[in-house]
């Protein structure tokens with residue numbers, strides 16, 4: 582699924598790029614063949630209105646409209662299960678591959694004041710019911 586979005590991103594980059602010549606036209610044609618008609622249809626509808634049909638997801642936020650993704654949408658993208666449209670702007674969402682990146686973003690780097698908490702009393706070790 583991600584492959585389709587990657588192709589669509591390439592297509593969009595060319596469609597909205599400044600270089601428009603026979604070479605890009607050929608590339609565009611080749612890329613369009615790899616994208617399902619249904620997806621292309623939606624992409625084209627947005628494109629004719631001068632809008633980009635695809636938005637890249639960064640930090641679980643759509644870069645098209647800066648709306649946060651729901652966890653469900655994010656996980657679907659993450660696992661490449663299905664194509665997802667942004668709830669905010671209706672663009673296709675593309676989650677770039679981030680090798681070796683854990684699902685949860687790393688903790689922010691701002692200095693954290695360490696407040697020493699008293700150790701909570703350990704609850705009586707799990708009662709062995711059996």
Ligand SMILES: [Zn+2]
Nearest residue numbers: 643646667670
């Ligand atoms: Zn959006």
